[in-house]
Amino acid sequence: MSIKGKRVAFLGAGNMGEALIKGLTQAGLVPAGSITASDPRSEHLAEIARRYGIRAVADNAELVKSADVIILAVKPQIMGAVLKEVSSAVDEGKLLISIAAGVATKKLREQLGRPVRLIRVMPNTPALVLEGVTAIARAEGLFAAVGKVVVLEEGAMDAVTGLSGSGPAYVAMTIEALADGGVKMGLDRAIAMTLAAQTVLGSARLLLDTGVHPGQLKDMVSSPGGTTIAGIAALEDGGLRRAFIQAVERATLRSRELGAS
Numbered sequence: 624m625s626i627k628g629k630r631v632a633f634l635g636a637g638n639m640g641e642a643l644i645k646g647l648t649q650a651g652l653v654p655a656g657s658i659t660a661s662d663p664r665s666e667h668l669a670e671i672a673r674r675y676g677i678r679a680v681a682d683n684a685e686l687v688k689s690a691d692v693i694i695l696a697v698k699p700q701i702m703g704a705v706l707k708e709v710s711s712a713v714d715e716g717k718l719l720i721s722i723a724a725g726v727a728t729k730k731l732r733e734q735l736g737r738p739v740r741l742i743r744v745m746p747n748t749p750a751l752v753l754e755g756v757t758a759i760a761r762a763e764g765l766f767a768a769v770g771k772v773v774v775l776e777e778g779a780m781d782a783v784t785g786l787s788g789s790g791p792a793y794v795a796m797t798i799e800a801l802a803d804g805g806v807k808m809g810l811d812r813a814i815a816m817t818l819a820a821q822t823v824l825g826s827a828r829l830l831l832d833t834g835v836h837p838g839q840l841k842d843m844v845s846s847p848g849g850t851t852i853a854g855i856a857a858l859e860d861g862g863l864r865r866a867f868i869q870a871v872e873r874a875t876l877r878s879r880e881l882g883a884s
C-alpha cells in the first residue's frame with residue numbers, strides 16, 4: 624500500500640506521535656492537510672495542530688472514520704480501551720499501524736474484535752529529524768520517510784524495543800555523561816555538549832557509511848600508550864559494555880512483560 628494520497632490519522636499525539644507527525648510533514652510524503660490527530664489534552668493537541676498544520680479531531684471514532692491509515696500511538700496499557708472505543712469505526716479498507724511496545728498483533732486483533740488490516744512497527748524518536756530507525760513486519764513507505772527501515776519477524780519486536788526503541792535514551796545519557804567529563808576537565812558546558820553530541824553523530828555516520836566494524840574504528844583511534852586506550856581502560860573498569868547489554872536485555876524483558884499484561 625502506498626502512502627501517497629492517503630489520509631493519515633494519529634491516535635495519540637504524545638512524544639512518538641509528534642515525532643512521526645513532524646517527520647512526515649517535513650519529509651513531504653503526506654501533506655499536512657491529510658494528517659489528523661487526537662489526544663485527550665485539548666490544549667496540547669491544538670498546539671500540535673498549529674505547529675504542523677494538521678487537523679485536530681476530538682473524537683477517536685471520528686478520527687478513525689475519516690482516515691485510511693491510522694497510527695495507534697497511545698501507551699500499551701490503554702491500547703485495549705482505545706481499540707474498543709474505535710472498533711465500530713474500523714473497516715477493511717483501513718490500515719491500522721500499532722507502534723505500542725510489547726503488544727502483539729494477535730492481542731490487538733482480539734482487542735479490536737473484528738477482522739482488520741493491521742501491522743506492528745517499532746519506530747524511535749530520532750524520526751523527529753528524519754533519522755529514525757523502524758523495525759517493521761512488512762515494508763511500509765510511511766516509515767522510510769522518517770529514517771531507515773528494517774524488516775523483521777514479529778517475534779523480534781521486543782528486542783527491537785529494547786535496543787532502538789529505548790536506545791535514544793541510552794545515547795542521550797551517554798552524550799550527557801561525555802559532556803559531564805568535559806566539564807569536569809574544565810570545558811564550557813555548551814561546548815562540551817556540542818563536542819559530545821557531534822562525536823556520537825559523526826562516529827555513527829562513519830560506521831553506517833563505511834560499514835567499518837566498531838572494533839576496527841576503536842583500534843584506528845587507539846595508538847599504543849596513547850590517550851584513547853587510557854580512556855578505553857577506564858570504560859572497561861566501569862563495565863560499559865556489560866551495562867549496555869544489560870540495558871537492552873532489561874528493556875526487552877519489560878517489553879515482553881507489558882505485552883503479557
Ligand SMILES: NC(=O)c1ccc[n+]([C@@H]2O[C@H](COP(=O)([O-])OP(=O)(O)OC[C@H]3O[C@@H](n4cnc5c(N)ncnc54)[C@H](OP(=O)(O)O)[C@@H]3O)[C@@H](O)[C@H]2O)c1
Binds near residue numbers: 636705724748
Ligand atoms: N517514546 C518512544 O521513544 C517510543 C518509541 C517507540 C514506540 N513507542 C510507543 O509509542 C506509544 C506512545 O508512546 P509515547 O512515548 O509517545 O507516549 P506519550 O508521550 O504518553 O503519548 C501517548 C499520547 O496518547 C495520549 N492518549 C492517552 N489516552 C488517549 C486516548 N484515549 N485517545 C487518544 N490519545 C490518548 C496521551 O495523552 P495523556 O498524556 O493525556 O495521557 C499522550 O499524549 C507507546 O505505545 C510506546 O510504546 C514510543
